[in-house]
Amino acid sequence: MKIVVGIKQVPETTNVKINEKTKNIDRRGLGGVINSYDLHALQAALAIRNQVGGEVITLSMGPDDFAVSLQETLALGADKAVLLSDRAFAGADTLATAYVLSEAIKKVGQVDLVLVGQQSVDADTGQVGPIIAEMLKVPQVTYADKIDAFKDHLVIDRKLENMEQTITAKLPILLTATDKANRPKYTNVVEIAKSFDKPIITWHAGDLDLDEKRVGQAGSPTIVRSISEPQKVAKKNHRLSNDPATAARELVDILKQKNILTEDK
Template identity: 45%
Template sequence: MEIVVCVKQVPDTTEVKIDPVTNTLIRQGVPSIVNPFDKNAVEAALQLKEKHGGKVTVISMGPPQAKDALKECLAMGADEAILLSDRAFGGADTLATSHTLAAGIKKLGKVDIILCGKQAIDGDTAQVGPEIAEHLDIAQVTYVAKIDVEGDKLRIEREQEEGYEIIEVSMPVVLTVVKSINEPRYPTVKGTMKANRKEIPVWTANDVPVVAEKIGLKGSPTQVRRIFTPKQRTQGEIIQADSAREAAALLIQKLSDAKIV
């Protein structure tokens, strides 16, 4: 079974730095981590490999320092890692990102399952996984909470607000997983040492079948026009009274005076 996991390196800080010219996130010099949902995807891939055999390849698009995220995935137990890195990829929105990742996956050849986290914590769009499926013209299932292999098909439990939806799907398929699917394992010392010795190939725009007009900032239909800090809200009023009844009456009176009720 050939399994590919798409991972993203995201900022590990509440301090958001934006390039004032391109209105995109500045990643250089900012502490980063593997997107938490993507760790669940890696763990799901490793569990499938342990149960059914196969190979797990992690792939990411990002700057050179994204190798650190890939090395962590290798330390967890992934077999191979690929970094898609090129100045031409910079400033990509979800559509351009998914086009680039899909091109990298195409170069890998036959793939049975593509796993992604349900969303990245820096953008929270949950769009890249489904868009990869569209670019590759294969099936997709989102919000996956359980994966069972039944012959040449997968039996999926899809998490919903009030329960689970059971779906049977043929491979190849793109699955985006939720946090409840598993508890990601910690990298072992042996795995970390092995990952640090492993050379991670870097593929540029010349190495994968991308369309120049569909990558990076040029290929991104979503663009940020303006960034601003919202005005601070005025503080509310605390109503004090001798009893709850008097406080309620006073609240109703104030709401009435303000013509809210």
């Protein structure tokens, strides 16, 4: 089974700055980590490969330094990785991102399963996976909690707000994985060393059959009108006495001052 796993690198810090001109996250100087939901998708793909055999290919779109995250996916067990890197891709919204990813998946060829995380922790839209499925014209099952693989089909369990479902789905298909799908493993020194023998392939815009009007900002109908950084609020604290009885009286007084406790009349 040939499996492609979508990987997004997200900022590893909560101290995120906003570019006032582009209204995008200013990633300069920020470290990056793999989106946590994508790690669950990767672990699910590796488990499926162990069940039925095949190949796991990780795919990411971003600047050249995203190769670090793809190297980590190779250390975790992926067979090879593809980085889509070109200035033309900059400023892409979910539609333009999904378009480039779907064209790359077509170039990979004969893909049986596409796995992505249910959403990214920086944007939280959950849109890219379903859009890719529509562009590839394949069925999709979102919010997969458990996946069992067979030669020509999958059995997927998922929990929605008001129901639980078990779905049997034929290939090819796209799945979005939840954080309940598995427990991602960690790499070790041996796996990291072995990962450097696996290929990371870089494709630029010219390597794909792309309509330039559909990539980057030109292909992004979504426009961010305004965005702001969260306001930092200074937290006040009050140190209570070490004596339990005194501390109890102090706490009661504080709660009364805040009208959380009232005296019975």
